[in-house]
Amino acid sequence: MSNETMKAVRLHAFGGPDVLQYEDAPKPALQPGEVLVRVHAIGINPPDWYLRDGYRALPPEWRPQVDFPLILGTDISGVVEAVAEDVEGFSAGDEVYxxxxxxxxxxxxAYAEYVSVPxxxxxxxxxxxxxxxxxxxPMSLLTAWQFMVALGHNEPNPLQPSPHQPVPLQGKTVLVNGxxxxxxxxxxxxxxxxxxxVTAVASGGHEAILLDLGADEFIDYTKTxxxxxxxxxxxxxxxVGGPTTGRFxxxxxxGGALFPVYPLGFADAGEAEKHGITVSATQVRSSxxxxxxxxxxxxDGTIRAVIDSTFPLAEARQAHERAAEGHIQGKIVLTVGL
Incomplete structure (x- = not known):
């Protein structure tokens, strides 16, 4: 780290949204192979609040060990501030994500004014x-892409013995829950x-946007x-995934396939095998x-990001409280200087 400071949202202990503290933090120093980015926006994702809570949903032996204070977040968009000498393809002033x-x-x-990025x-x-x-x-779209189109990495999945394999989608019938x-x-x-x-499953208030995004059919799970x-x-x-995913x-x-994005708690492997169903998941990785x-x-607008709400970086706690309310339409984003 450098001697310079920046504003960041840090936590000094695990807990609820109230542990998120907007404060001064060391500005990251540029290392070989890295690019320093001045952040303008930060997308928030479920792993942010899982980590904030200390991954309490995981078995104790799986919970990560971290050092406090801790800065959450992975998804950023901003402008290149500086580039390490060994990095090619990026220059100061480039807009990046x-x-x-x-x-x-x-x-x-990522919940900071600056972040160093490989x-x-x-x-x-x-x-x-x-x-x-x-x-x-980044995280949400890469997850959809790596589940459905191209894995993009060779990292082993500790939850299943074989690598995840996307399936051909042309002419197929696909249901998306959540x-x-x-x-x-x-x-x-x-x-x-x-x-x-494509059949989209969500609560009724989301029908219009999902049909606009290309869904052919819509099921309001609150009614059916x-x-x-x-x-x-x-x-x-x-x-959505979790223990209820077996109902699908x-x-x-x-010969069909069930891809739970959150596979923990799935307990119907025998039932799936009996019906010739492949159940598979992967863990998204940076690319x-x-x-x-x-x-x-x-x-070009072929794929669009829908924004549920935005909050200034200083209001990260309120953003996490919004996430906890559920029924999010698209993504919640933190802004820095916008």
Whole structure:
């Protein structure tokens, strides 16, 4: 770290949104292979509040060990401030975006005015969108892309013995549960882009935006359980996941696939196998190369980031409180100097 300071949101202990403190912190010093970015917007994601809480949902032996004070966050959009001597392809003044150092718990440090980013995880910001929409994309869009199109990394998955394999989507029937949320609203668009017939599942207030994003059908789960009406699907992307994801097994045709974005708690492996259903998940990983590819789709509006709400960096606590309310439409974004 340098002797200079910046504003950042840090926590000195695990807990609820009230542990997020807006305060002075050391400005990161540039290391070999890195780019220093002046941050303009920060997308917030579930791993932010999982870490803030100390990953209490995980078994104790899986909970990461971190050093306090800790800066949360991974997703940023901003302007290059400086570039290490060994880095090519980026220059001071470039507008860029990134998912920073994920999955390295406690190392990303995005809730700040400046962040150092490995050059391999950085991409030029899509020119056709602003920093708020660019910061909303990285983790959620990379998750949808790596689940459904191209894995993009070789990291082993401790929750399953074999690597995750995306499935061809052209001409297939796909249901996206939790379709209005961060991953879900991108999954709808990715599936549609790749030629699938898409059914979106969310509460009724999200129907209009999801149909506008390309969904062919909509199920309001507050009125109709989707597992009661959907049948003969090729793929279910369950962006909610967890213990209830097994209910979608009966909606799939033999040979179909169930992709729970949050796979912990799934207890129906035997039932899935009996019906010839593949259940598979992956852990999203940073990829500047994939963000460069996706930037073209964001730039021309082929894929759009929906913004639920924005908060100044100093109001990160209020942003986390909004997240805890649920029924988020798209993404919540923190802004810095905008």
């Amino acid at each position: 990134s998912m920073v150092r994920f999955f390295s718990v406690g190392e990303s440090k 050059a391999s995880e950085l991409a030029k910001k899509p020119a056709g969108i602003d920093h708020i929409h660019a910061a909303a994309a 379709a209005a949320g961060g991953v879900g609203h991108f999954a709808v668009q990715v599936a549609k882009l790749k030629g699938a017939h 359980p989707p597992e009661d009406v959907a049948r003969d699907l090729d793929l279910v992307v369950d962006a 097994i009966k909606t799939l045709k033999r 500047g190369a994939q963000l460069t590819e996706l930037a073209r789709l964001l730039d």
